[in-house]
Amino acid sequence: xxxxxxxxxxxxxxxxxxxxxxxxxxxxxxxxxxxxxxxxxxxxxxxxxxxxxxxxxxxxxxxxxxxxxxxxxxxxxxxxxxxxxxxxxxxxxxxxxxxxxxxxxxxxxxxxxxxxxxxxxxxxxxxxxxxxxxxxxxxxxxxxxxxxxxxxxxxxxxxxxxxxxxxxxxxxxxxxxxxxxxxxxxxxxxxxxxxxxxxxxxxxxxxxxxxxxxxxxxxxxxxxxxxxxxxxxxxxxxxxxxxxxxxxxxxxxxxxxxxxxxxxxxxxxxxxxxxxxxxxxxxxxxxxxxxxxxxxxxxxxxxxxxxxxxxxxxxxxxxxxxxxxxxxxxxxxxxxxxxxxxxxxxxxxxxxxxxxxxxxxxxxxxxxxxxxxxxxxxxxxxxxxxxxxxxxxxxxxxxxxxxxxxxxxxxxxxxxxxxxxxxxxxxxxxxxxxxxxxxxxxxxxxxxxxxxxxxxxxxxxxxxxxxxxxxxxxxxxx
Amino acid sequence: xxxxxxxxxxxxxxxxxxxxxxxxxxxxxxxxxxxxxxxxxxxxxxxxxxxxxxxxxxxxxxxxxxxxxxxxxxxxxxxxxxxxxxxxxxxxxxxxxxxxxxxxxxxxxxxxxxxxxxxxxxxxxxxxxxxxxxxxxxxxxxxxxxxxxxxxxxxxxxxxxxxxxxxxxxxxxxxxxxxxxxxxxxxxxxxxxxxxxxxxxxxxxxxxxxxxxxxxxxxxxxxxxxxxxxxxxxxxxxxxxxxxxxxxxxxxx
Numbered sequence: 001x002x003x004x005x006x007x008x009x010x011x012x013x014x015x016x017x018x019x020x021x022x023x024x025x026x027x028x029x030x031x032x033x034x035x036x037x038x039x040x041x042x043x044x045x046x047x048x049x050x051x052x053x054x055x056x057x058x059x060x061x062x063x064x065x066x067x068x069x070x071x072x073x074x075x076x077x078x079x080x081x082x083x084x085x086x087x088x089x090x091x092x093x094x095x096x097x098x099x100x101x102x103x104x105x106x107x108x109x110x111x112x113x114x115x116x117x118x119x120x121x122x123x124x125x126x127x128x129x130x131x132x133x134x135x136x137x138x139x140x141x142x143x144x145x146x147x148x149x150x151x152x153x154x155x156x157x158x159x160x161x162x163x164x165x166x167x168x169x170x171x172x173x174x175x176x177x178x179x180x181x182x183x184x185x186x187x188x189x190x191x192x193x194x195x196x197x198x199x200x201x202x203x204x205x206x207x208x209x210x211x212x213x214x215x216x217x218x219x220x221x222x223x224x225x226x227x228x229x230x231x232x233x234x235x236x237x238x239x240x241x242x243x244x245x246x247x248x249x250x251x252x253x254x255x256x257x258x259x260x261x262x263x264x265x266x267x268x269x270x271x272x273x274x275x276x277x278x279x280x281x282x283x284x285x286x287x288x289x290x291x292x293x294x295x296x297x298x299x300x301x302x303x304x305x306x307x308x309x310x311x312x313x314x315x316x317x318x319x320x321x322x323x324x325x326x327x328x329x330x331x332x333x334x335x336x337x338x339x340x341x342x343x344x345x346x347x348x349x350x351x352x353x354x355x356x357x358x359x360x361x362x363x364x365x366x367x368x369x370x371x372x373x374x375x376x377x378x379x380x381x382x383x384x385x386x387x388x389x390x391x392x393x394x395x396x397x398x399x400x401x402x403x404x405x406x407x408x409x410x411x412x413x414x415x416x417x418x419x420x421x422x423x424x425x426x427x428x429x430x431x432x433x434x435x436x437x438x439x440x441x442x443x444x445x446x447x448x449x450x451x452x453x454x455x456x457x458x459x460x461x462x463x464x465x466x467x468x469x470x471x472x473x474x475x476x477x478x
Numbered sequence: 479x480x481x482x483x484x485x486x487x488x489x490x491x492x493x494x495x496x497x498x499x500x501x502x503x504x505x506x507x508x509x510x511x512x513x514x515x516x517x518x519x520x521x522x523x524x525x526x527x528x529x530x531x532x533x534x535x536x537x538x539x540x541x542x543x544x545x546x547x548x549x550x551x552x553x554x555x556x557x558x559x560x561x562x563x564x565x566x567x568x569x570x571x572x573x574x575x576x577x578x579x580x581x582x583x584x585x586x587x588x589x590x591x592x593x594x595x596x597x598x599x600x601x602x603x604x605x606x607x608x609x610x611x612x613x614x615x616x617x618x619x620x621x622x623x624x625x626x627x628x629x630x631x632x633x634x635x636x637x638x639x640x641x642x643x644x645x646x647x648x649x650x651x652x653x654x655x656x657x658x659x660x661x662x663x664x665x666x667x668x669x670x671x672x673x674x675x676x677x678x679x680x681x682x683x684x685x686x687x688x689x690x691x692x693x694x695x696x697x698x699x700x701x702x703x704x705x706x707x708x709x710x711x712x713x714x715x716x717x718x719x720x721x722x723x724x725x726x727x728x729x730x731x
Binding site: 421424425426427429430431432433434435436437438440444445447448449450451452 | 526528529530549550551553554555559560562565566567568569570571572575576577579580583584587619620636640
């Protein structure tokens with residue numbers, strides 16, 4: 001059966017095609033002048049440029065972190081172009097009809113037809129193609145509810161006071177090496193503001209796609225949910241095949257003010273590289289949210305792509321009675337490496353957090369869970385529950401768990417459960433003896449393993465996630 | 479139906495089946511008994527195609543098809559069902575989901591329309607009832623947290639739903655009390671329709687009080703050394719396998 005695994009795992013990446021759209025692209029390299037040019041291209045105010053420059057100077061002083069359980073050749077930051085935008089987007093389309101048909105075709109190949117999405121799920125799509133947001137739909141409907149959902153570059157122009165107040169408030173410029181780099185050079189991303197007491201009338205969704213060769217992708221997302229508001233945000237991404245490694249260093253900041261509720265779901269399917277691990281995306285992402293009193297932030301992620309993943313969506317539970325949740329499925333195969341998990345920082349009283357992490361390793365991949373649960377001195381009555389399960393497929397992959405627990409409050413309760421299991425020959429044999437083929441059997445076993453996380457995903461995303469796992473696992477029998 | 483001709487099979491280079499012949503006609507029930515290590519369970523695994531069980535010589539056909547040439551799932555779709563001695567757990571996958579996929583995989587193979595959720599549920603509920611399992615077993619993970627007896631009954635429930643043409647029961651009586659044994663036997667007997675055939679592998683004669691075999695075979699050292707009718711089982715019950723003499727001692731060693 002291990003031959004079957006090999007075969008299945010050497011399968012070509014389904015989204016691996018490259019579309020030819022002319023682009024405006026900066027020459028490779030990074031210095032102050034590049035940052036000034038990015039800022040000028042975006043027509044940014046002076047404060048934004050200064051903020052970027054400060055980030056850049058901090059970044060110069062910082063060292064690339066090497067503590068993660070991943071191994072990859074050093075990134076040459078001077079060999080990357082820091083800006084690229086599809087050329088035909090210069091005169092900003094107002095609707096899908098004005099969008100480059102070739103671009104729309106890319107989405108269609110990926111099975112995410114925007115036209116259908118508009119009509120279907122009532123999802124507003126802010127599609128990001130490389131670094132510039134090209135399509136924003138449902139703007140008006142959201143406008144009626146007072147919801148702001150726009151590219152962050154637009155928000156910097158239109159809502160400077162909001163952006164200025166919150167950008168960097170959760171992930172400071174100097175937070176870490178990749179966050180500092182992002183702060184200096186981010187080119188686009190989404191901005192969301194939900195006013196007081198408003199329940200966002202639809203799920204907000206952004207599809208990311210990295211398309212231009214050799215360009216770094218530095219998204220910056222900022223979501224502010226004002227008091228008592230609710231929002232569910234979906235992020236999904238996939239990228240075409242290429243040879244050069246691509247760096248992706250995004251920053252996502254969530255602010256949940258008193259009694260607000262933010263649900264952030266991700267399906268990530270970037271190119272993982274070929275069977276030798278060549279050419280995949282490096283995904284070094286900083287995602288963090290802050291909860292004020294009685295607020296709740298819930299992260300759900302399904303990670304199947306990228307060559308190297310370094311990602312810890314976290315919650316700072318600052319307010320009393322606030323709630324943080326992290327539900328994760330991370331699947332690695334081939335030579336993929338993932339070091340992912342979360343941080344739950346309990347500062348307020350009676351704060352609660354739940355962590356459910358499901359790691360699946362196949363092929364020659366390595367999958368690590370790294371989580372920190374920190375109970376601060378004032379977190380009276382705080383509780384955490386962590387469940388961390390690993391599933392191995394085949395005998396050449398690895399699963400690792402690095403839980404860190406720090407409690408400075410005697411009344412806080414922290415629970416950690418962990419299991420490691422294998423898709424066993426017995427399980428496969430049972431399923432096959434009942435007439436199921438090996439692929440179906442593996443996908444069923446893995447889906448069963450992930451059930452607790454999938455049920456947290458919004459409906460349409462759950463279907464997509466199930467499909468994604470099935471495609472990723474095709475034939476991976478062991 | 480099933481025809482086994484001079485079968486030789488090994489596990490990890492150790493030959494376990496050493497020239498086995500067996501002919502099973504439609505509607506027949508064959509019991510296979512024998513001392514520990516005789517190759518009883520191995521026979522079921524070899525016929526169903528489990529990985530690691532190598533056929534070195536001989537042939538086996540089911541309804542005229544060369545079994546040994548087929549993948550595990552293809553054999554199942556051709557109507558071969560193996561009730562496991564120790565069914566494994568599949569956490570998080572509900573019995574219902576699992577069985578519906580199985581039933582529909584078999585139906586697809588036969589060129590039939592898949593069952594709708596409602597049609598399947600009706601059948602599944604009836605099957606559950608037949609083996610005395612509460613309906614919530616359909617919602618639970620496959621064998622997850624089931625007791626030994628529940629697992630065995632769950633196997634019979636699957637057999638009822640999948641409607642195979644040949645059922646191999648691998649020590650389905652082991653670890654069962656008398657009541658559970660009765661339930662398992664009733665489930666099996668309910669499926670005897672004059673067409674469906676059974677190979678009942680057992681260590682004890684007890685099960686054969688409930689499932690009446692047409693033939694009893696004694697397997698020792700990888701071969702059928704004696705065949706007879708139901709009375710042969712009673713003989714074994716009375717005097718053990720000592721009559722096997724040398725072959726028994728070798729197998730038991």
